[in-house]
Amino acid sequence: MIVTHALTKRFGHTPAVDAVDLHVGEGDRYGLLGPNGSGKTTLVRMVLGLVYATSGDIEVLGRPVPKRIAEVLPDVGALMEGPGAYGHLSGRRNLALLDAAGPRGDRRTRRRRIGEALERVGLATVDQRPVKTYSLGMRQRLGLAGALLSRPRLLILDEPTNGLDPQGIKEIRELLTALNQDGTTVFLSSHLLAEIEQLCTRVGIVDRGRLVIENDLTVLRAATGRVLVATPDAAHAVAVLDGQLESRDGDRLVIRHDDPAALNARLVGAGVRVRSIRAERRTLEQVVIDATGPGSDRFGEAR
Structure with a gap:
């Protein structure tokens, strides 16, 4: 769906994006993760044809961008950080104007599509209010509704949960997951580790303009070779494990072992009551x- 090769953008002598090879496959929920100023937004803008690359190649939906961007846009929904709108007009009216100017502004289906988009983002009951009365989170939802009007094959979002409260973030996450399950490929940028970890199936990490990691999230969060055990018989378990204990915090143990099922069988067989047991996996924070x-603390904290 999106492929770049050696994509580079310089502002003067400063590289904002530096030789990035990006691969977003059909059906992905791809999270582009990086601290503020890492080049994420510039990269997204180049993919949408809003900023020209200094060098390198971009292909979206099998077509070169920006050369054939007009052929691509009808199948792409996009929301850039800080969605614009006419403050004196209602949310519904803003969407009508956006749809009329878009590549697929079919007037016959406009009312229905706008209603469906507003319903999906949770604005159906406030669609007639002037946008100037909207909170930042409501404006973000309106921008997302605009991105959904054309029922896109590819959804490109820059910081889509900006300004949303925890409940709103959860709702948007569930919406994007549902859209993806219905066939829409989702490509989003964020600096929030927790959001990428909960939503995305594939992750790219950008640091100082370079793509330093790109892989499936399940691969990145590989098992560490340790097992986390909670047991009311901690002292007995430590004796049974005979040197495999790495650390203990009350009734919680960290054990050097790569097979939770085998370890559980060993403990239970020795008469140890096991309250919970699971393999320890790397967190996305550790991967980043x-x-x-140095400098990785510029990322947003987990929520």
Whole structure:
């Protein structure tokens, strides 16, 4: 759906995006993760043909961008950070104007499509209010509704949960997951580790303009070779494990072992009551820190 090769953008002598090879496959929920100023927004803008690359190639839906961007846009929905709107007009009226100017502004289906989009983002009951009365989160929802009007094959979003409260973030996450399950490929940028970890199936990490990691989230969050055990018989378990204990915090143990099922059988067989047991996996935060080194604390904290 999106492929770039050696994509580079310089502002003067400063590289904002530096030789990025990006691969977003059909059906992905792809999260582009990076701190503010890492080049994410510039990269997204180049993919949409809003900013010209200094060098390199971009292909979206099998067509070169920006050369054939007009052929691509009808199948792409996009929301850039800080969606614009006419404040004195209602949300519904803003969407009508946006649809009329868009590549697929079919007037016969406009009212129905606008209603469906507003319903999906949770604005159906406030669609007649002037946008100037909207909160930042409501404006963000309106921008997302605009991106959904054409029922796109590819949805490109820059910081889509900006300004939303925790409940709103959860609702948008569920909406994007549902859209993806219905066949829409989702490509979004964010600096929030927790959102990418909960939503995305594939992750790219950008640091100082370079794509330092790109892989499936399940691969990145590989098992560490340790097992987390909670047991009311902690002392007995430690004796049974005979040197495999890495750490203990009350009734919670960290054990060097790569097979939770086998470890559970061993403990239970020795008479240890096991309250919970699971393999320890790397967090996305650990992946980011390992990949970016100093400065990685610029990322948003988990919510």
